[in-house]
Amino acid sequence: SVAPRRPEDVATAWAALRDDAMGCTRCSLHGPATQTVFGEGPIDAPLMFVGEQPGDQEDLAGQPFVGPAGQLFDAALAQAGVDRSRAYVTNAVKHFKFERQGKRRLHQSPDAGEIQACRWWLKQEIALVRPRLIVALGASAARAMLGKAVTIGATRGTPIPLSDGAEGWVTVHPSYLLRLPDAARRAEEQARFVAELRMVGERL
Numbered sequence: 001s002v003a004p005r006r007p008e009d010v011a012t013a014w015a016a017l018r019d020d021a022m023g024c025t026r027c028s029l030h031g032p033a034t035q036t037v038f039g040e041g042p043i044d045a046p047l048m049f050v051g052e053q054p055g056d057q058e059d060l061a062g063q064p065f066v067g068p069a070g071q072l073f074d075a076a077l078a079q080a081g082v083d084r085s086r087a088y089v090t091n092a093v094k095h096f097k098f099e100r101q102g103k104r105r106l107h108q109s110p111d112a113g114e115i116q117a118c119r120w121w122l123k124q125e126i127a128l129v130r131p132r133l134i135v136a137l138g139a140s141a142a143r144a145m146l147g148k149a150v151t152i153g154a155t156r157g158t159p160i161p162l163s164d165g166a167e168g169w170v171t172v173h174p175s176y177l178l179r180l181p182d183a184a185r186r187a188e189e190q191a192r193f194v195a196e197l198r199m200v201g202e203r204l
């Protein structure tokens with residue numbers, strides 16, 4: 001809906017939503033995870049970023065993108081001239097999914113059912129924040145944003161009209177860049193990521 005709303009009502013609704021999400025049992029990932037990692041940022045942000053799911057450090061901190069992927073993300077945003085403090089940052093899946101290996105907790109990708117279960121929260125976040133632009137970081141986020149599986153290669157670089165009126169963008173996940181073994185390739189892919197973030201920033 002495009003009805004005007006009072007900012008204080010949106011803030012109250014967001015806080016209630018976040019509280020509800022803290023007790024979420026819509027899928028089984030809440031069991032082993034430390035806590036729900038909900039989205040954060042201005043509730044009237046014109047720009048929303050959607051990641052995949054919290055990682056090890058995010059699970060412990062209770063905040064999205066504060067670990068290694070978050071550091072790369074912050075650096076890329078700075079290079080692109082996009083102010084993270086103006087963006088609402090969230091994840092497709094709000095609990096950390098992992099496999100224990102000794103004392104390490106290794107990231108596991110969420111499956112379609114987990115993304116679908118958690119999409120309920122993302123939709124509420126989008127409905128409250130009403131961003132003009134939504135950027136999906138990686139395939140899980142793109143699936144959550146679009147409601148169907150897509151490939152990054154076929155969808156990146158051009159705006160996708162979303163049903164709620166926002167403009168959707170798809171790009172790579174920062175963890176993908178961290179994992180690229182070849183330095184030259186990594187630099188190239190990183191530059192492309194920054195260029196896409198800059199393109200998005202210019203539409204704000």
Ligand code: URA
Nearest residue numbers: 051052053055064065
């Ligand atoms: N990767 C994500 O997709 N989200 C986070 O919050 C951290 C790492």
